[in-house]
Amino acid sequence: MEDKSYKEYLKHINTFILDIDGVLTDGSVMVTTSGEMLRSMNIKDGYAIKTAIDKGFNICIISGGSNEGVRVRLNGLGVTDVFLGAHNKIEQLNTYLASKNVDLKNVLYMGDDLPDYPVMKLVGLPTCPQDAAPEIKAISKYVSHKNGGKGAVRDVIEQVLKVQDKWFDSFNAQYD
Known part of the structure; x- marks a missing residue:
């Protein structure tokens, strides 16, 4: 459930930590005849x-998956x-921070899913895509209107950068 007060957290965010499958991808995997697993990522993200x-901003990826192409x-x-x-996302989070x-x-x-739950309970602004698991949606302070792999990451990053006046300024400077 979206908490309207999530916007008060946006001005304090300096670090984005993201899962891959179901967040940066739609969770689908295409498997080639050689067994390679291919994922699709959104250019806007x-x-x-x-x-x-x-x-x-700091950007960190913590994923249980191990696809080197990603x-x-x-x-x-x-x-x-x-x-x-x-597989122990809390340990990785603490080391990174x-x-x-x-x-x-x-x-x-x-x-987007249960392996993210423990980490999400710790951070200042837990968020998820629209198609996240119900348990994840329940603890998220913001649920994107976009699905995983379909612009959910762009949605949250853009909101933070806009609140901090860091989204569109480089373009304005180029075209003044």
Whole structure:
């Protein structure tokens, strides 16, 4: 359930932590004859991630999955903190936050399913895509109107950057 007061948290966010499957992807997997699993990621989510990095925000990926193709895509966007095969997400979260000196209250986490639940209970702004599991929706302070892999990440990043006046300013400077 969306809590309208979630907007009060947006101005304090400096770190986005995201799951992959069901958040940056729609959760579908295409399997090739060789057994390779292919995922589809949204270009608009990628643009928002790159923009956030360019504006000085921390972006971290914590996923139980281990597809190296995903790492290549995210590294190409400038995401250097990509933790795959992370089955203890709280441990990975704590290690990451300590390395960046980030407070939990400044973290927006987007997850979609039960492995994300423990981490989401800790962060300042737990969020999820529209098609997240009911248990995840129940603890989210914001439920995007977009599904996972269909712009949910863009939705939350854009909201944070707009509240902090960091979304459209680079374009205004280019075209003045």
